[in-house]
Amino acid sequence: MIAAITVLTIVLAAAGTVLYLGSYFWGGFLILAAIALHLFKVFKRDGAEETMALVKKSYKMLWVPLAGIVIAIVTGGIIMVVTGYNPFKAYAALFYGGLVRNWHISVLNAAPLLFTGLSIAVAFKAGLFNIGAEGQYYMGAMAAAWLGLTLNLPSVISITLIFVIAGAFGAAWNFVPAILKVRTGAHEVITTMMLAHTARYLSPVFIRANGGDPSTSTHPYVTTEILESNWLPAFQSFLPEANYRLHTGILIAILAAIFVQYLIYQTRIGFEIRAVGQNRDAARAQGISIGRNIMRALLIAGFLAGLAGVNQVTGLDHKLFENLQAGYGWNGISVALLASNSPIGVIFTSLFWGMLDAGGQYMVRTTQTPNAIVEIVKGILLFLVVAKYIYVYLGDWIRKRRKRRLAAGVAAAEGAAS
Amino acid sequence: MASKSERKVILETRGVYKQFPKVLANQDVNIKLHEGEILCLLGENGAGKSTLMNILYGLYKPTAGEMYLNGRSVVFSSPKDAIRLGLGMVHQHFMLVETLTVTENIILGSEPGRGVQIDYREARKRVKELSETYGLKIDPDAMIENLSVGLQQRVEILKALYRDARILILDEPTAVLTPQEVEELFGVIKELRASGVSIIIITHKLEEVLDISDRVYILRRGKIEGERATADVNKEELANLMVGRSVVLTVHREPHEPHPEPVFEIENLHVLDDRAYPAVNGLTLSVRPGEVVGIAGVDGNGQSELADAIMGLRPVQSGRLLHLGSDIARMSTKERIGRSISYVPADRQRYGLVLSMTIAENIAMGYHDRSPNARGINLDYPAMARRAEELIGQFDIRAPGPLTPAGQLSGGNQQKVILAREFTRKPTFLLVSQPTRGLDVGAIEYIHSEVLAMRSQDVGVLMISLELEEIFALADRILVLYEGAIVKELDPDRTDEREVGFFMTGGKEKAS
Numbered sequence: 001m002i003a004a005i006t007v008l009t010i011v012l013a014a015a016g017t018v019l020y021l022g023s024y025f026w027g028g029f030l031i032l033a034a035i036a037l038h039l040f041k042v043f044k045r046d047g048a049e050e051t052m053a054l055v056k057k058s059y060k061m062l063w064v065p066l067a068g069i070v071i072a073i074v075t076g077g078i079i080m081v082v083t084g085y086n087p088f089k090a091y092a093a094l095f096y097g098g099l100v101r102n103w104h105i106s107v108l109n110a111a112p113l114l115f116t117g118l119s120i121a122v123a124f125k126a127g128l129f130n131i132g133a134e135g136q137y138y139m140g141a142m143a144a145a146w147l148g149l150t151l152n153l154p155s156v157i158s159i160t161l162i163f164v165i166a167g168a169f170g171a172a173w174n175f176v177p178a179i180l181k182v183r184t185g186a187h188e189v190i191t192t193m194m195l196a197h198t199a200r201y202l203s204p205v206f207i208r209a210n211g212g213d214p215s216t217s218t219h220p221y222v223t224t225e226i227l228e229s230n231w232l233p234a235f236q237s238f239l240p241e242a243n244y245r246l247h248t249g250i251l252i253a254i255l256a257a258i259f260v261q262y263l264i265y266q267t268r269i270g271f272e273i274r275a276v277g278q279n280r281d282a283a284r285a286q287g288i289s290i291g292r293n294i295m296r297a298l299l300i301a302g303f304l305a306g307l308a309g310v311n312q313v314t315g316l317d318h319k320l321f322e323n324l325q326a327g328y329g330w331n332g333i334s335v336a337l338l339a340s341n342s343p344i345g346v347i348f349t350s351l352f353w354g355m356l357d358a359g360g361q362y363m364v365r366t367t368q369t370p371n372a373i374v375e376i377v378k379g380i381l382l383f384l385v386v387a388k389y390i391y392v393y394l395g396d397w398i399r400k401r402r403k404r405r406l407a408a409g410v411a412a413a414e415g416a417a418s
Numbered sequence: 419m420a421s422k423s424e425r426k427v428i429l430e431t432r433g434v435y436k437q438f439p440k441v442l443a444n445q446d447v448n449i450k451l452h453e454g455e456i457l458c459l460l461g462e463n464g465a466g467k468s469t470l471m472n473i474l475y476g477l478y479k480p481t482a483g484e485m486y487l488n489g490r491s492v493v494f495s496s497p498k499d500a501i502r503l504g505l506g507m508v509h510q511h512f513m514l515v516e517t518l519t520v521t522e523n524i525i526l527g528s529e530p531g532r533g534v535q536i537d538y539r540e541a542r543k544r545v546k547e548l549s550e551t552y553g554l555k556i557d558p559d560a561m562i563e564n565l566s567v568g569l570q571q572r573v574e575i576l577k578a579l580y581r582d583a584r585i586l587i588l589d590e591p592t593a594v595l596t597p598q599e600v601e602e603l604f605g606v607i608k609e610l611r612a613s614g615v616s617i618i619i620i621t622h623k624l625e626e627v628l629d630i631s632d633r634v635y636i637l638r639r640g641k642i643e644g645e646r647a648t649a650d651v652n653k654e655e656l657a658n659l660m661v662g663r664s665v666v667l668t669v670h671r672e673p674h675e676p677h678p679e680p681v682f683e684i685e686n687l688h689v690l691d692d693r694a695y696p697a698v699n700g701l702t703l704s705v706r707p708g709e710v711v712g713i714a715g716v717d718g719n720g721q722s723e724l725a726d727a728i729m730g731l732r733p734v735q736s737g738r739l740l741h742l743g744s745d746i747a748r749m750s751t752k753e754r755i756g757r758s759i760s761y762v763p764a765d766r767q768r769y770g771l772v773l774s775m776t777i778a779e780n781i782a783m784g785y786h787d788r789s790p791n792a793r794g795i796n797l798d799y800p801a802m803a804r805r806a807e808e809l810i811g812q813f814d815i816r817a818p819g820p821l822t823p824a825g826q827l828s829g830g831n832q833q834k835v836i837l838a839r840e841f842t843r844k845p846t847f848l849l850v851s852q853p854t855r856g857l858d859v860g861a862i863e864y865i866h867s868e869v870l871a872m873r874s875q876d877v878g879v880l881m882i883s884l885e886l887e888e889i890f891a892l893a894d895r896i897l898v899l900y901e902g903a904i905v906k907e908l909d910p911d912r913t914d915e916r917e918v919g920f921f922m923t924g925g926k927e928k929a930s
Contacts, residue, residue, distance in 0.1 A: 266796055266797055266799075267795045267796055267797060268786055268787050268792055268795055268796075268797060269795065271779070271783075271786050271797055272786075274772075274775070275772050275775065275779075275783060278772045278773075278774045278775065279768070279771070279772040279773065279774075281768050281769050282768065282769055282770060282771055282772050282783075283772065283783070284731060284751065285729060285731060285751065285761065285763055285769045285770070286751075286755065286783045286784035287750065287751040287752030287753075287754070287755045287756070287784055288752075288783070288784075289750075289752070
């Protein structure tokens with residue numbers, strides 16, 4: 001019975017997610033049904049108290065980011081009023097564009113962000129700051145483009161190979177910072193960031209070698225298109241009304257998030273990474289190798305960031321552009337921070353971030369509100385989430401005041417009694 | 419003694435309350451300090467002693483209650499007010515500038531002289547005078563960094579006297595001193611009393627109360643539990659008042675014959691410290707199954723480097739570490755843990771536990787790669803929680819449950835989590851470093867009896883401790899560590915703290 005419910009929940013959630021991502025919005029009802037079913041299962045198995053505890057826990061986890069979103073949107077609205085724009089029209093356009101009209105663009109934006117966000121979250125678990133995800137992204141993209149141009153195998157095999165090999169290139173790009181960190185203690189923020197720039201400026205060289213030719217107007221700063229057998233399948237191949245550009249990279253990214261969640265919280269490897277990240281002295285005293293886990297975390301992070309590049313090349317562009325300026329590596333940091341480095345959380349924050357970008361473009365086109373507003377909202381949001389100790393501080397202050405009054409009352413009462 | 423109670427009351431608190439966000443640290447505290455007396459404030463860790471002193475010194479504001487100095491009501495808004503009215507405090511951690519001289523440190527903040535110019539000659543003269551008046555011998559031109567801990571403490575006391583302190587508060591003054599230095603300090607304190615200074619000593623050590631004080635207040639859970647004239651009280655009564663139940667002060671040590679074949683041997687070990695200076699210099703010792711070998715020594719004589727080297731946390735320069743006959747000096751920490759070597763580190767929060775992880779995870783750590791904690795690559799969380807639940811019961815860990823983060827436990831319970839992890843791995847050799855540091859009497863009693871239980875299960879125990887009392891309570895053999903080598907082996911039944919302290923501070927045997 002319980003097992004059957006679990007299977008049904010997973011099927012409903014998976015189907016609902018695929019449908020919803022493909023702009024079949026009624027898939028949302030399937031997701032809601034899956035959530036209800038899950039609660040029902042917990043209720044059946046553990047009783048009402050556990051169910052309430054679960055709901056409370058989810059609420060506790062969500063309220064900081066949600067409150068941040070609300071405050072950021074209100075502040076952005078005030079700024080619009082002050083600068084002479086109509087916030088209601090602008091926000092209506094933003095959300096209509098991001099969530100409904102151009103939802104597929106939101107999803108397309110989210111896929112690479114999800115990979116880079118996971119990359120940064122994994123490194124964070126080991127107490128490391130993989131600030132150079134952008135570089136691993138470029139390495140993955142270059143490897144994917146090269147393999148995409150040369151591998152001529154059945155689709156399933158070659159796409160799998162591209163993901164694994166190109167991801168490995170991203171990981172390899174992080175090997176140097178990792179070995180430097182382990183052997184000499186060189187700070188990964190510096191080394192990964194420097195290598196990020198190196199990778200970015202390697203890409204023009206690669207593009208020239210693979211079809212890009214600035215002297216012609218047909219192929220100025222872009223490689224030749226990769227073989228069609230190496231394209232990620234589009235949503236349209238199973239959902240006919242989905243946008244033709246929407247590809248299945250987001251589904252792979254979500255699976256990656258679930259895998260990372262499992263890896264970090266259910267396996268020995270994740271346990272060691274977390275122990276090293278939270279107290280490396282104690283971890284070491286229990287025989288956990290700090291060096292090995294720094295290496296692991298940075299290589300996994302590099303692999304994931306590399307997949308972001310693979311996703312763009314094999315899914316969306318089918319070629320590699322120079323100077324994309326997309327900044328998926330840098331934005332991955334924001335997405336991971338917003339999710340407090342929770343792998344599952346990154347799924348939602350990357351979709352949200354992608355939605356802000358897609359909706360922002362729609363807002364600019366339809367209401368002539370400058371895109372800077374979206375950037376301001378993002379900035380405020382990040383500030384609020386990163387500085388969440390503000391909430392903690394406020395909460396403490398209120399509690400303290402309440403207690404102080406109480407204690408004074410007690411003291412006064414006892415004084416009067418004696 | 420009637421004469422004492424007739425003495426002038428110099429400092430008094432009436433109904434002092436202190437409420438922190440989560441705890442009521444002081445509750446209706448009424449104490450009186452007479453002129454020219456030595457008053458002890460005895461209590462366990464967390465009993466509220468330091469809070470009370472910080473209130474007296476103006477660092478905290480009381481939530482409610484009043485303070486009277488010489489019969490007048492006073493309110494301190496900062497230590498400045500307290501100092502101005504003749505209070506001085508010597509903190510547990512000294513507040514000295516290492517690179518300045520004794521005189522400079524003493525006058526810092528109240529320099530004599532006109533305008534921006536400091537009258538050093540005048541300052542030096544006053545420091546000299548003070549040190550002669552109170553018998554606090556010290557070189558006024560010495561650099562603080564070159565002084566021993568005992569002398570640094572003198573500088574702190576002089577600093578207070580320089581500011582005309584009539585009331586001196588000493589926070590755990592003997593925690594960092596050698597037995598000889600303690601004796602000297604007590605001499606100084608008596609000298610101060612004779613010249614009319616009133617002294618409050620905060621402590622959790624019963625001996626100290628009996629040795630030095632005239633009167634003692636016992637503080638428990640923020641309340642004054644009792645007041646005694648030291649002459650009318652004994653150790654047991656004080657301990658019971660402090661803990662609130664009967665405690666066994668020294669755990670009974672059954673005679674236990676160790677096996678003759680050593681389980682762990684160190685031969686001519688050399689280890690460097692963090693600055694690459696030799697810290698362990700040709701140390702040799704052996705531990706047999708079923709005995710507790712106690713390493714006594716003043717902090718900083720190679721204790722932590724020795725422990726690190728035994729556990730593989732610091733490279734061995736030369737020498738051998740033999741466990742059950744095989745040399746483990748080149749093995750990884752993981753291999754050493756795997757071959758039944760257990761370790762209770764001195765700094766439990768830094769080396770013992772990952773505070774943000776749960777009790778269950780902390781207990782599994784180290785053995786997280788094997789049954790029952792793991793199946794293949796997956797961790798078995800339910801099994802880990804069941805195991806932790808079991809050990810929480812067995813070791814009497816006060817915690818809401820196995821999924822409570824270790825950081826939410828008290829110090830004693832954190833230590834019990836470590837013991838639960840290390841003692842249940844069926845060790846053959848156990849390295850215990852300062853197992854009761856900072857713990858209260860109840861927890862100390864428990865931990866001592868657990869260590870002795872290991873001994874009766876024929877585990878070889880090597881215990882490093884800075885507390886001589888602990889060494890005497892547990893050790894079957896005492897090895898004195900001085901400058902990285904064992905300088906003397908003593909039989910606890912045929913020696914005393916004086917003799918051990920003599921060798922600890924570099925004393926040489928008389929050539930006879």
